[in-house]
Structure formats: C-alpha cells, structure tokens
Amino acid sequence: MNKRIILTGGGTAGHVTPNMALIPRLKEKGYEILYIGSVNGIEQKLITDIGVEYRAISSGKLRRYFDLKNFTDPFRVLKGYFQARRIIRSFRPDVVFSKGGFVAVPVTFAAKRQGVPVISHESDMTPGLANKLSMPSAKKICCNFPETLKYLPKEKEVLTGSPIREELLSGNREQGLLYAGLDGEKPVIMIIGGSLGAVHINDQVRAVLDRLLESFDVIHICGKGHLEPSLQGRKGYVQYEYVDAPLKDLFAASDMIVSRAGANAICEILALRKPNLLIPLPKASSRGDQILNARSFEEQGFSKLLMEEDMNDESFLSALRELWDERSRYVSSMEASPLSNAVDVITGLIEDACKK
Secondary structure, eight states: OOOEEEEEOOSSGGGTHHHHHHHHHHHHTTOEEEEEEESSSTHHHHHHTTTOEEEEEOOOOOOSSOOGGGGTHHHHHHHHHHHHHHHHHHHOOSEEEEOOSTTHHHHHHHHHHTTOOEEEEEOSSSOOHHHHHHGGGOSEEEESOGGGGGGSOTTTEEEOOOOOOGGGGGOOHHHHHHHHTOOSSSOEEEEEOOTTOOHHHHHHHHHTHHHHTTTOEEEEEOOTTOOOGGGTTOTTEEEESOOSTTHHHHHHHOSEEEEOOOHHHHHHHHHHTOOEEEOOOOGGGSSSHHHHHHHHHHHTTSOEEOOGGGOOHHHHHHHHHHHHHTHHHHHHHHHTOSTTOHHHHHHHHHHHHHHO
C-alpha cells in the first residue's frame, strides 16, 4: 500500500513553490499526494498544472489589526476546519506537510485532532501568525535561518533551508545566452524583483544603464507591466516581464544576481552559488522580514546588502563593483553552507513521521 501525504500552503507563490520542490522526490518514494489549498489562491493553478490532485477549502485571514472581515473570517476558518477534517478522514494520509499561509491553519488543526503527524516549514526569519497558530499541531518545524531557532520549541526545531526546485539547478549557460541574445563576452548581471517586479530597483537599473553596460550585460526581469519600450533592442540589455521555463538557463548564464530578499528567492540563489546583491523591501512596505533575511545572509557571507533607502546611482554601482571584485569569497561561503540540501532533509523527516 502506497504511503499518502497531504501538502498544504497558499496565499503567495512562496507558500507553494517549496511544496512543488518536494513533489518529484515524494513521487519517487511512492507517495500518493493530495494538495489542500484555498478556493481562489494562486496555489490552485500552480498545483493542478503539475498534475497533482487539489482540494479547495474555505479560509480566512486572521489579522492583528481592526478590519470588518475580522468578524466574518473566523467563520470561514471554522468552515475550512470541518472541510479539512472530512478530506483527511477520506484520504487517510500518513503525514501532512504544511508550508504555511492561512489556508494551512485549519488543515494542521484537523490533522492533529485525527492523530496525523504534521511537519511544518517557516521560510522567514520570524514566524508569521499562521505558522505560530500551527506550531502546537506540528511534530517538527523546519526553518531557513539559524536566527529562527530561538522562536521555535526546542524539541521541534530543525534547521533545513528551503526546498529548491531541482530544475533550477539544471540550467545551461549557452542556452541562456542564446535565449537572451547575448554573446557572453561580458559578465552577466540578472536583476530579478519577484513575480511583480520591483519598481524602485527597475528605475535604479535604468538610471545607470549606460554606465552598467560598460562592464556588464544585463538580464532584467522587471515584472508585469514594467517593460520600458525605449530600451527594446538595446545591445547588452534584455528585459522580460516574467520568465517561466527558461529561467533555469538565464540563471546559469548569469554571473551575479540583484534581487529582493524574499526567503525562497534568496535560498534559490544560495543553492545556485551566485554572488548576489540583496535590496530588501523597506519596512514601510512589509513587516520587515526581508530586511532580517538579507542581514542574515550578509552575516553568513552569502550576500551583499544594500538598503533601498541608501540606494542611489553611486551606491548601487559601487555595491555591484565590490560584489564582482569579491565574488570568489561569496561563492566560497555559499559552497560551505549546509542549507542547500533541504529536499533530502525534509523528505527524511516525512519518512520518519510515517514510521511512527
């Protein structure tokens, strides 16, 4: 009889892609997989597109601030709990793996009530509210950063890093250069700001583009609606709104990366061993987790950090020059990191949970 696992997590791609990274290994090991996500979340398309069975449940956001939805969302969570309980009773999983997001809360609660072991994963430096609520239901809690361990119960903590999609590590440099239309004579910088891009970074890159192109070619993934038509066809510069399958080859073609500091994005960069400049979202635009993520990677020697409020033409160019000059030091630090084998470590925890 095959082992069975329920994967859950949603709300953002960051709550889904680590689950997707585990799926090929779980299939290799003979697991029957079911994914529980939200009704309208991004996770439904991502998961069904790779052929995994998907069940949607009701979910609501639990907020620390006043909002009229605070009066109705608890009922959505309660409804989601009973839906998850029915799915778990029907599917009879051996284990549940939760990547977080509010849709995971009723799933982990229902699993614990029915005696199904739960393993959860926290991407950011400090646990979000959904994962805090799920902690009592989990047997083990995985995390990306050494600094996160102090927020987790000692008997449950496991420092794993983030599961990385294996295909990202199989890129071909020549294919990437061909796709981008670059000749490879200059080192290549990739600027990537996430699925929506990063407007301030886009503007900064274009402000110094002439000077940048003196020494580098540039691959610029700028986000939906952020292409600059006047720069189309510029020698040494190529821009995309979004890149899917060819992304692995563009990574392989790149010698340095400029990125925001979302946990999954920087863990992918770590696994790729690419010297990188991190420009985290400022605290005014987030809960500050990207700043903490970037500082941790800077302290571990994996990344160079430039705060957005300190970014201008000279500081941006200077940071890139310093990163290039010291690239071998950054690569050496990344190669020494134990945090790039997360798929194997987490799969081992799942296997152990199934045996108990």
